[in-house]
Amino acid sequence: MSEHAAVAGAKPHVAHEAHHEELGFWRKYVFSVDHKVIGIQYAVTGLLFLFFGFSLMMLMRWQLAYPGAALPLVGRILGESRMPGGTMLPEFYNELGAMHGTIMVFLGVVPLAVGGFGNFVLPLQIGAPDMAFPRLNMLSYWSFFLGGVTMLASFFVPGGAAQSGWTSYTPLSVYASSGQTWWLIGMVFLITSSLLGAVNFITTTIQLRAKGLTFMRFPFFVWAQFVTAFLLLLAFPPLEAAAVLQLMDRVAGTSFFLPTGLVVSGQALTNAGGGNTLLWQHLFWFLAHPEVYVLILPAMGIVAEIVANNTRKPLWGYRSMVYSLVFLGFMSFIVWAHHMFMTGMGTAMAAFFQTTTMIISIPSVVILTALIISLWGGSIRFNTPMLFALGFLPMFGIGGLTGLPLGLNVADIPLHDTYYVIGHFHYVVAPGTIFALFAGVYFWFPKATGRRMNETLGVIHFIGSFICMNVIFMPMFFLGMAGVSRRLYDGGAAYDFAQPVLHLNVISSWGAWMLALFQLPFIFNFFWSIWKGARTEENPWQATTLEWAAPSPPPHGNFVQVPQAYRGPYEYSVPGAAKDFVPQYEA
Amino acid sequence: MDIPYTVELRRDTGLNNGKIGIWLFLASEVMLFGALFATYILLRTGAQTWPRGDTILNVPLATFNTIVLISSSVTMVMAWASLMRGRFGTFRMYMGATVLLGGVFLVVKYFEYSHKFHDGLFPSTNNFLAIYFTLTGLHMLHVMGGMAVNAYFWGPGAKLWKTDPAWFTNRVENSGLFWHFVDLVWIFLFPTLYLL
Numbered sequence: 048m049s050e051h052a053a054v055a056g057a058k059p060h061v062a063h064e065a066h067h068e069e070l071g072f073w074r075k076y077v078f079s080v081d082h083k084v085i086g087i088q089y090a091v092t093g094l095l096f097l098f099f100g101f102s103l104m105m106l107m108r109w110q111l112a113y114p115g116a117a118l119p120l121v122g123r124i125l126g127e128s129r130m131p132g133g134t135m136l137p138e139f140y141n142e143l144g145a146m147h148g149t150i151m152v153f154l155g156v157v158p159l160a161v162g163g164f165g166n167f168v169l170p171l172q173i174g175a176p177d178m179a180f181p182r183l184n185m186l187s188y189w190s191f192f193l194g195g196v197t198m199l200a201s202f203f204v205p206g207g208a209a210q211s212g213w214t215s216y217t218p219l220s221v222y223a224s225s226g227q228t229w230w231l232i233g234m235v236f237l238i239t240s241s242l243l244g245a246v247n248f249i250t251t252t253i254q255l256r257a258k259g260l261t262f263m264r265f266p267f268f269v270w271a272q273f274v275t276a277f278l279l280l281l282a283f284p285p286l287e288a289a290a291v292l293q294l295m296d297r298v299a300g301t302s303f304f305l306p307t308g309l310v311v312s313g314q315a316l317t318n319a320g321g322g323n324t325l326l327w328q329h330l331f332w333f334l335a336h337p338e339v340y341v342l343i344l345p346a347m348g349i350v351a352e353i354v355a356n357n358t359r360k361p362l363w364g365y366r367s368m369v370y371s372l373v374f375l376g377f378m379s380f381i382v383w384a385h386h387m388f389m390t391g392m393g394t395a396m397a398a399f400f401q402t403t404t405m406i407i408s409i410p411s412v413v414i415l416t417a418l419i420i421s422l423w424g425g426s427i428r429f430n431t432p433m434l435f436a437l438g439f440l441p442m443f444g445i446g447g448l449t450g451l452p453l454g455l456n457v458a459d460i461p462l463h464d465t466y467y468v469i470g471h472f473h474y475v476v477a478p479g480t481i482f483a484l485f486a487g488v489y490f491w492f493p494k495a496t497g498r499r500m501n502e503t504l505g506v507i508h509f510i511g512s513f514i515c516m517n518v519i520f521m522p523m524f525f526l527g528m529a530g531v532s533r534r535l536y537d538g539g540a541a542y543d544f545a546q547p548v549l550h551l552n553v554i555s556s557w558g559a560w561m562l563a564l565f566q567l568p569f570i571f572n573f574f575w576s577i578w579k580g581a582r583t584e585e586n587p588w589q590a591t592t593l594e595w596a597a598p599s600p601p602p603h604g605n606f607v608q609v610p611q612a613y614r615g616p617y618e619y620s621v622p623g624a625a626k627d628f629v630p631q632y633e634a
Numbered sequence: 635m636d637i638p639y640t641v642e643l644r645r646d647t648g649l650n651n652g653k654i655g656i657w658l659f660l661a662s663e664v665m666l667f668g669a670l671f672a673t674y675i676l677l678r679t680g681a682q683t684w685p686r687g688d689t690i691l692n693v694p695l696a697t698f699n700t701i702v703l704i705s706s707s708v709t710m711v712m713a714w715a716s717l718m719r720g721r722f723g724t725f726r727m728y729m730g731a732t733v734l735l736g737g738v739f740l741v742v743k744y745f746e747y748s749h750k751f752h753d754g755l756f757p758s759t760n761n762f763l764a765i766y767f768t769l770t771g772l773h774m775l776h777v778m779g780g781m782a783v784n785a786y787f788w789g790p791g792a793k794l795w796k797t798d799p800a801w802f803t804n805r806v807e808n809s810g811l812f813w814h815f816v817d818l819v820w821i822f823l824f825p826t827l828y829l830l
Contacts, residue, residue, distance in 0.1 A: 176635055181637065245662075288670050300758030302761055428780065
């Protein structure tokens with residue numbers, strides 16, 4: 048080994064002569080190996096999928112608010128096979144539900160949070176010229192893209208897209224129409240993509256950080272992406288295994304998830320049997336619980352950057368936040384069965400998973416508390432990124448705290464699979480993570496384009512979204528506590544017990560449609576600012592981390608001169624300093 | 635633009651990028667096969683009856699294949715060691731042998747599979763065969779992947795030796811790590827499926 052090290056170390060990599068010839072359009076913008084272009088590709092694709100997934104939900108909200116009523120105009124466009132006479136078929140409703148979840152999680156939020164922000168910001172923040180494996184990075188994006196195309200195409204196959212929920216529980220999914228096969232193949236592409244991304248992120252963070260940038264000088268965002276990458280690396284493969292097994296069940300006629308004596312639609316199955324239905328749930332949630340942290344950790348990272356920058360103070364308790372993050376990542380692998388309390392697991396197992404679930408809430412609370420205390424005594428600048436970051440804090444707080452009853456076996460029994468769960472999860476991810484992502488878009492937009500987004504439109508976007516998000520999701524807690532199941536095609540209209548709370552469905556739906564209206568300022572602002580926004584210099588927010596040392600937008604290779612880190616990431620308002628911020632890159 | 639530490643080692647980590655990358659990738663592979671082995675355990679412990687592997691599968695053939703794969707791991711190390719000594723000719727020979735041995739493994743596997751199909755034994759027959767075909771099939775895909783990479787380094791990829799021998803040696807080493815992993819998976823598969 049030492050001999051090998053000698054050989055490898057003896058001859059420094061032959062430096063290619065610096066070539067400055069312009070790359071063609073395809074190599075520069077489409078099949079680019081530049082982490083910033085790939086990051087923007089991820090971000091734009093992710094934003095488009097977020098809007099598409101949201102549109103599916105707006106259709107569902109019509110059926111939930113006005114069950115059986117014909118949807119004007121749009122109902123006609125979608126055709127007789129989906130919405131005959133404008134009324135939604137139950138099968139189509141199920142397609143929308145399954146694909147909303149799948150698209151939002153795997154094609155919207157994760158690509159935007161990890162693929163987009165991770166790719167664009169992380170190498171800049173650690174002072175790297177690019178990712179460690181640029182071509183792998185490109186492959187990761189195109190694998191994601193193929194996965195997305197597969198998912199979209201599945202809407203047009205006979206029987207439509209997957210209908211078994213985003214969790215694809217067996218044995219229902221094994222007997223679903225061919226859209227489910229497309230879903231599984233799409234997932235294999237997406238898993239491959241995030242695997243390649245995760246390898247790249249971890250290697251880049253360890254190897255390419257600038258001189259002087261020790262781990263405890265990392266911006267919190269880098270730590271968040273680093274831990275997230277480990278979750279993606281280790282939690283996704285079991286889902287890949289599960290997807291292969293379900294594909295075998297569907298295509299090769301195996302019985303991995305089909306128990307002996309299963310009866311479907313009144314007919315006994317002829318399969319060999321002997322399988323285990325719960326096996327799917329275990330493999331799925333072994334991924335999907337860490338996946339929840341994949342959704343939330345990058346959001347916490349973004350919010351931490353913006354809070355420190357706009358309070359002009361160091362983050363309070365940076366070290367305890369980092370330790371909490373690492374602990375959170377580790378614990379997220381041993382809580383998955385709290386999604387399965389209703390499957391008849393024994394009390395010993397339930398006790399174990401309740402305990403781990405209660406423990407994992409502690410580091411989340413530590414991070415949230417540290418962020419809130421960071422506000423104390425700061426001279427806060429209320430710009431658009433900061434507004435979204437401030438919105439994140441209470442929204443994530445509500446989402447997190449409402450999760451505690453679900454983590455307890457006994458309290459979970461009445462709440463399981465009701466709208467309460469939907470409310471809880473969406474508070475974490477929609478006004479939680481997505482607000483953080485919006486904050487990140489407004490915050491790093493000047494770095495990506497050299498121009499700022501409009502503040503007035505940003506404030507309108509924030510206030511409208513903040514109100515609408517709560518109008519959508521707050522009623523769900525009441526629906527859920529009244530016992531309305533999350534999977535009902537008519538939103539509970541067929542049940543007597545649900546009658547007193549049915550009007551909440553209407554409120555929630557109008558909230559969703561209003562939310563769409565309030566995204567228009569953002570969409571306009573986004574495109575308008577690319578060409579017409581106010582020009583900025585490289586550090587418009589007077590921030591301290593390394594990405595602000597690069598020109599805006601940074602060229603291929605990022606920095607004009609190789610940056611070096613001389614201090615911690617958040618040296619704001621240092622007593623005796625000339626300015627109220629001392630960048631990491633200034634000696 | 636050049637990425638730092640593609641070939642040379644970073645002083646504080648003592649590693650180059652490729653080495654970290656391949657180990658991380660192998661970690662994820664452990665999780666993939668780990669999930670499938672867990673599936674095997676769950677199915678077997680939950681089954682009323684479970685056949686002994688040797689009553690259905692061909693143990694002598696699999697033993698032969700085990701020897702073939704272990705030999706290919708040895709030739710893989712020899713290929714890398716040849717590069718370390720700067721002997722490109724012997725590298726070619728050993729790398730070629732590695733790819734060929736992978737091919738022998740696949741041919742034997744092909745005869746095993748077709749014999750099973752001929753006897754009417756399919757993945758759908760029972761869960762033992764289901765997990766057998768899934769595990770060995772996925773392993774076979776890994777063998778093919780490893781062979782493709784090794785064949786590339788034996789053929790067109792070897793051009794790198796002329797311009798940057800240290801980098802080429804590293805790449806062969808990383809490809810070797812993957813090949814050993816594929817070998818290791820088989821060493822677990824063989825007793826689990828054929829002998830227990």
